[in-house]
Structure formats: structure tokens, C-alpha cells
Amino acid sequence: MQVSVESTGALERRMEVQVPAERVEKAVDERLQRMSRTVRLKGFRPGKVPVKVVRQQFGQQVRQEVLGDVMQTTFNEAVVQEKLTPAAGPRIEPINLEQGGDLKYRAIFEVLPQIELKGIESLKVERPSAQVSEADVDAMIENLREQRPTYSVVEREAGDKDRVTIDFEGTIDGQPFDGGKAEDYPIDIGAGRMLADFEAGLRGVKAGDKKDIELTFPENYQANLAGKQAKFAVHVKQVEERKLPELDDEFARLYGVEEGGIERLRAEVKENMERELGEAIKARVKKQILDGLLEANPIDLPKAMVDAQVRELQIDAARRMGARDASQIPPPEGFQDTARRRVALSLLIGEIIRTANIQVDQAQVQARFEDLAAQYPDQGQALQQYRSNPQFRRQMEAAVLEDQVIDWLTQRAQVTDQPSTFKEIMNFGA
Template sequence: MMVSVETLPGLERRMEISVPATRVRQQVDARLLKVSRTARIKGFRPGKAPIHVVRKHYGTQVKDEVVSDLIRETFAEALRQEKLQPAGGPRIEAQKTGEPDGLRYTATFEVYPQFELADPAKLKLTRPVAAVGEGDVDAMIESLRRQRPNWTEVARGCGDGDRVTIDFEGRIDGAPFEGGKSENHVIVLGAGRLLPDFEQGLRGSAPGEKREFDLRFPEDYPARTLTGKTARFETLVHKVEESSLPEVDPAFCEAFGVAEGGIEALRAEVRQNMERELAQAVQSRLKAQVMDQLLAANPIAVPKSLVDAEIRDMQVALLRRSGQRDARQLPPRENFEPAAKRRVALGLLLNEVARRANIKPDAAQVQSRLDELVSTYTDPDEARRQYLQDEAATRQLQMSVLEDQAVAWVVATADVRDQAATFKDIMNFGADAASEAVG
């Protein structure tokens, strides 16, 4: 077998591989002999037809199969011989050969970038240090009160902060559209769950009031079939309710799963969860610094094939989150390209960190991460079984753990300076933090 490698622009390589006719003929003959043992050909008993007859009937099919197998075999052999690591599948093109039964083809593919990792010890990181104070717990309790308001029906027009029960139906050019109709739909006005223009059309509506208004869907609306279009909506308000904050009493504590111990027990649980979330937030900030500084210290080229695959994954994930299934509604790829390039580059850099530090996925951490994932399912045991049967999901879980281990190694190696901070500074205190404060 003869191999030549041409270096193309960037990370692309073109490898020309020539396989001698003797190797092709040997494999064709061997496979024809195997076929002849069971071949059913008219005029002969099964498996008794002469080899030249078998060749006449099955020769073309067998040769095509052999060539396909040989391309896979010889491509892998050539990669090992040339010490190349492809970043994606090759583009195969058959080439003419002067040998009657010879095989000659080119394989064009990208390789992983070769780079020397910058010394992680030279990275300078800042670790925020804070404690959860009594005032932080007080503020969190107030946020929890806002999460569980008491609702009282009123007869006035609705405004921001009110809970409104409505029917609505939208039409575009007089025709209904998917997702454009709902009955007894409950919203909190001003919460940002619906388009701002839709909420504006509702403001001031009283129970029993009907309204009509036009709404133009923005260009970045997730349902691509609706972007830029104008719909005419009809609405009917059934009920308007205003909120008041609940008392911090035993009933309030029980609403958050604290059945005994009253407010002191609730405060203790809230504090414990706030401290856990604070520790996670500190780690997240350190991780973000590690990522940013690794990228800045190690500018590398990234394989287009890996970026394309990452973009596709991100498009599909967003499509699913928006409740869509039609692949024709995939958001534009250019929206994802910068983030995809960053993800791919970070993956390559963290893999190199893991290789340099001889880090392997920690089995206990993988198990713990899996336990955490399946705990959110109705049947955790079944979810675990399905997860473990999915090789791609299992590999992704292991790589996630490996990434965290690599980041931890960089943090332990880098120059880290502690900086005093507050819980609010670190957590960007608000509803998102409060939602995690009671487990």
C-alpha cells in the first residue's frame, strides 16, 4: 500500500492511498469462495456451482463490498502509518489506476490542531470569598414570600403584578395558527412570560372585557414560521387577582417542606441551601475564569467539522426547548457559530489539560452526577437503565466530569487570589437564587 499526504489550508489534509491489485484480488477470491459454499444458482445444487459461475453471478457485488471494506481498512492503516488523528469523517473520492484490479482513492479530512499548552501556573485567578449572613437569609425569606403570594379576586382593570385568567385567539391573514389559541390561560402580567406587546394589549382589561389588538412577532421569535408576521388577537378576561405577601407562619413553613421547628427550622434550611448554592457559584466563577484565560493563552484553530456538529446540536436543542419538532424551523446557524467555536476550542484545551495531568474520569463523580440526573425523573431506576444503555449519553456524562476535573486541576495549579465579596454580589441575588434556596 502506498500513501501520500498533502497539507491543505488550515487543518485539512488530503491523503492518497493506492492498494495493489493482488490485495484486492485475494480478498475478492476469498469472499467469492465463501459465497460459493451457500450460493443458489439455477442448474446447480446449493453450494456446488463452479467458482467461475459464482464469479459471473456475484462478482460485481462482491467486488463492490470488498472495495468498500478495503477503503475502511486501508484508511485506518494509513492514519496509523502517518500518525494522523482525524477530527471528522473523510470525504472519499475514487481515482483512476493503471492496474486493472487496483484500488486508488483520496480521503480528505480535518485533523486535530497540534499545540503546546501554555503553562497553567501562569494563569491568575480571583476567587470571591463570602459568607451567608442573617441579612442574606432575611432577604431570601422575603423573596420566598414573593414566590408564594396570596391571591384575591378583584373587579378592576388588570395591571402589572396581577394574575389574569384569559381566553385568547390569534389569526394571521384571517387564518388560525399553531399555538395561537388558549382558554382559561393564567398569566402574571409583567412577568415577561408573554410578548411585551401582548401584555400591553391586555393592560387595563377588567373581568368580562373583550379586546382586539394587533401583534407583530419579532424576528428572533423561536417559531420560525411566525417571525416578522402580524397577528390579530381577540382576548376575553375571565378573572383578575391581586397579590399580597403571606405571613411567615407555620403554614408558610410547611409550604416549603418544613413541617416542624417553625421559622427557625426554615431559616436553618434556607441558610444551608444558600451556602451550598454559594459554593457552587464560586466554583462557577472560577470555572468561567479558567475557560476565558485558557482561550486567551492558547489561541488555536478549530476543525470546521467539529464546529458544524456543535452548531447542529445547539440548533436542535433550542428547537426542542421551544416545543418545535420541524427541522425546517431550525434557527440560523450564524446565531450559534461564535459559541460553537468557543465550545470546541475549550473542549480541545481541556482534553489537553487532562492528558497533560493524566486525569481520567473519576468513577465516583460520574456515579454521583448520574444519581443527580436521574433523581429528577418519576422512575429514577428506569431512567438510569436507559441512560447507561445510551453510549453517547454515557460518554457525554464522563466528559462532563472530566471537564470539571481538568478545571479543578487548573485552579489548583494557577495563581489564585482571594477577594472579599458578598452573597448578593456572587449570586446576582434575585428570584433565580431564591428558587434554589429551599432545595
């Protein structure tokens, strides 16, 4: 087999392969021989069909199949011979497929970039440091109270935190518009779920009131309404006063605490907050590590890998949007940067795993399975299902291995602890 390779770009290679005719013909003959022992043809007993007859009937079909197989096999042999690592499958261009002549074809493909890791020891990381204080727990308990309000009808004027139930119909230049009408619509004044001018117009209303509220839609509102002036005819149906629950055993039971009351609830809340704080700190460190790794190691990226990642992101976005057919898949342009980042990191992390010989920690994989299973009533059954799912195990192993790489990099980076607070860390980037 003769092989020649030409570089046609930073990563693209054009390889021409010439396979002796004897190898192709031998493969064709062997396949026809096997077929003669299994093929069924009218007038012949099973396994007794002469090879000559099989060749007459199936020769061209078998030859085409063999040519495809030989090109795939010899391509794999050729890249090993030339010490090349393809980033994706090749585009095959036949040059000569004539019977009796050598098989010749051209394979065009990209190779993985050569990576020489740099800058690991000079990575700089600011690791936030904080504790969950009693004031933080107080604030979280108050948030839990906010999630469980009760309402009672009042005859007074509406103020902040009251709930007002209204009918309304909006018009622009005297004409109704889509989405501008509703009946028995509840609005919590001050919650910010409606336009500020609309909420402001409801302060001071009482049940039975009718009034017009005029406002201008913001410029960043939905396109058909942005910047336009509207008038809403509002009929107030009722005003309700909000009341938050008392901090007692009944409140604790609302959040699954059957024994121990508020003190037990506070302990569980603090435990959850500490876990969330740890995950947030870990995420901040990870982002800095990966950003620094990318900055220190710019690499050429195989277009095929980027395109495949873009497609995966498109499909994932379409699935989350509830798309029903291919026409609803978002365009690729919006995913290029994310795809390039993911591909670059996967190549760099893969190189670290290879050069540092990092092996997946099965104890960590098991611990993660157990954490997931703990969320289910039958933990044993859930754990068994996780363990017996090969695809899920591979995903979990990949996640654990990535975390091990981050730990490996963090141990070698220049890490500075930065005093902070729970609130600052949890609100970072929000």
C-alpha cells in the same frame, strides 16, 4: 502499499494511496469463496454453488463492496503509517478502479492541530468569596411568600400590587390588531409584565370603570407594532387586594416541611442557598479558567469539527423551539462563535487530559448519580437506572472529567480571593 501526503492548508491534507492489485483481487476471491458456502441459487444445493457461478452472478457487486472496504482499511493503515490524526472522515476520490490494475485513490481530510499548551501557570483568576447571611435568608423567605399570595375583592381604587381583571381591545389608527384584545385578563400592577404606560393607566381604577389608555410601543417591540401609537379601550371587571401568607407552620408545609416549622424551613433554605452559592462561585472560576486557556492557546480548528458542532447546536435549538421539520431549523450563522469555542476547548481539554494523564474519578461519578437519584421517591431504583444506562454514564464521566481538568488548572493558576456578597454573586451577569 504506496502513500504520498501533501499539505493543502493549515490542517487539510491530500493523501494518495496505491494498493497492489493482488491485494484487491485476493479480497474479492476470499469473499466470493465465503459466498459460495452460504448463497442459495436455483439448481444448486446449499453450500455447493461453484465459485465460478457465484462470480458470474455477483462478481461486480462483490468487487464494488471490496473496493469500498479496502479503501477504508488502507486509509486507516496509511494515516497510522504517516503518523496522522484525522479530525473527521475523509472525502475519497477514486483515481483508478479498473480490474487488474492497482487500486488508486485520493483522500482529502483535516488533521487535528498540534497543541503545545502554554500559559497555564500564568492564568489569573478572581474567585469571589461570600457567606449566606441571615439577611440573605430573610430575603429568600420573602421571595417564597411572594410566590404564595392570596387575593380578595375590594371596592376601592387599584394601587400597586393589586390585581385588576379587565377586558381590553387595542386599535392603531382606529383599526384592531392581532394580539390587542383579551377578556377577563388579570394584571398585577407593578409586576412589570405589561408595558409601563399600560400599567400606569390602571392605577386608580375601580370595578366597573371604562377608560382609554394611550401609549406608544417601544422601538424594540415586535416588528409589526414597534414605535406605533395605540389606544386601548379598557373595561375594569374587578380589583383584588393581595395578601401574603403568615410565616407559620402552615406556610412551611407549603414548601414540604412537615415538622420543625419556620426554623426548619429557614435551615433548608439556607442549605439550598449555600449549595447554589458554591455552584455559582465554581461557574465563575470555571469561566475565567477557560477564557484564559483559550486566550493563551490560539489554535487552528478543523472545519469539519466546527461544522459538526454548529449542526448539533442548530438541532438542539430547533428541538427547544419545538420545530416540526427541517425548514424550521435556525440558520448556522448564529452558532459559529459558540461552536468554535466548544471545539477549541474540547481540543485543549483533551490535550490536558492526555499530557497530565488525568483519569476519571469514578467516586465522583457515583456521587453525582446518588445526588440525582435522591430526587426520586425510590432512590435505589433510580440509582440502578442511572448506573445501567451506558450513554448516561458516558455523559456523566465526561462532565466529571472536565471538572477534574478545571480543578487541575485552578491548582496551577494564580487565584485571588475577592470578597463579595451572596446577592452580588448570584446576580452576576443577570
